[in-house]
Amino acid sequence: MWIVLLLPIVAYIFIQIAFCRVKSQSKYLRNVPGKRPFLIFGNLLDFLPGSIVFLDNLMGYLKTYGDTILFHDGSFSWILLSIDYEFNEFLYSSSVHIExxxxxxxxxxxxxxxxxxxxxxxxxxxxxxxxxxxHFSILLQFIDVFDSVGDNLVKKLESEAGKDSVEISQLISLYALDVICEAAMGVKIQALEAGNSEYVKSIKEMCNIVVDRVFSFISPRLYKLTWTYYREKTALKVRGFVLA
Structure with a gap:
């Protein structure tokens, strides 16, 4: 009985705290253009995980509201997105705005x-x-790595030449992974050759999980009770070969 009576009170307090947080953030961002949030969902309904119109909606936002936009992610916080080169250069080169x-x-x-x-x-x-x-001079010692892995990429592209279409982003990602692992860690993982190795699949899985969490209503405290958390722990098991 007491639980039934307390739940509305706790919910009301939570909503008030969240509202105050959003309001305090809003006063600093009120001049940034963006679509008006819809109740507690914010703009999240336009960016549901796995939605095929995700990118179209995102580009629509930029076309409608400009190169720097603001949208609400539904978790009582705001996300600032910008494709303005000068603004990004100013922000990312700052040694003060690093939070x-x-x-x-x-x-x-x-x-x-x-x-x-x-x-x-x-x-x-x-x-x-x-x-x-x-420093650029450091990269000179890895040119041989870039070239050898680049040769593998060319061979891979040649083998795909007869097809109607090629998922080039997949091949470039595997090429970049081979270069980074060999140049930075001295480990040859042969991602281009193996295609969907366990390590590559785990990276894809983690990228999908992070995107899902960005647009999820579930709080960090409840996240460990979800199936997604289990997927994350399973994917991270392959880190062992890097950390060993």
Whole structure:
């Protein structure tokens, strides 16, 4: 009986807290164009996971509202999306505006908290460590790797030449994976040759999971009770060969 009486009160408090959070964020973003959110769903109904019109709707937003847009993801937070080169250059080159959005926590189980996913002092420390590694002269020693894997890509493309169409993004992704693993970790995984190896399938699975979570109503606390969490743990089991 008490539970029945308490549930509406708890729900009301939760909604009020969420509303205050959205309102506090909105005052900083009110001048950014975007489609008006629909009740608690925000703009999420236009970006349902697996929707075949996902990309069309996204491009429609950009065409209607401009190169920098704002939309509500249904989880009481806002997402700022921009294809404005100058704005992105200003934002990404900043050493002050480095706080990551809440969505980056979805990568923590996969990448941990490194340069990609961390903020504050952790980000600065990682940035200092790898800054010199990105000098163009460092890349010269890996040209042989680029060439040898590139030869494999050319052979793969030649074998696909007689077909009506080729999923080029798949081949380029496998090429990039081969280059990164061999150049950065000294591991030849032969992704181009193997096609859908366990490692490649796990990467695809994790990418799909992250996208699903971005557009999901389920809170991080309840996520561990879902089937998606089990899929993530299964996919991450193949990290062993990299961490060994």
């Amino acid at each position: 990551k959005s809440d969505q980056y926590q979805f990568f923590h189980g996969w990448f941990g908290q490194g340069l990609l996913t961390s903020s504050g002092s952790t980000w600065r420390n990682h940035r200092k460590v790898i800054t010199h590694s990105f």
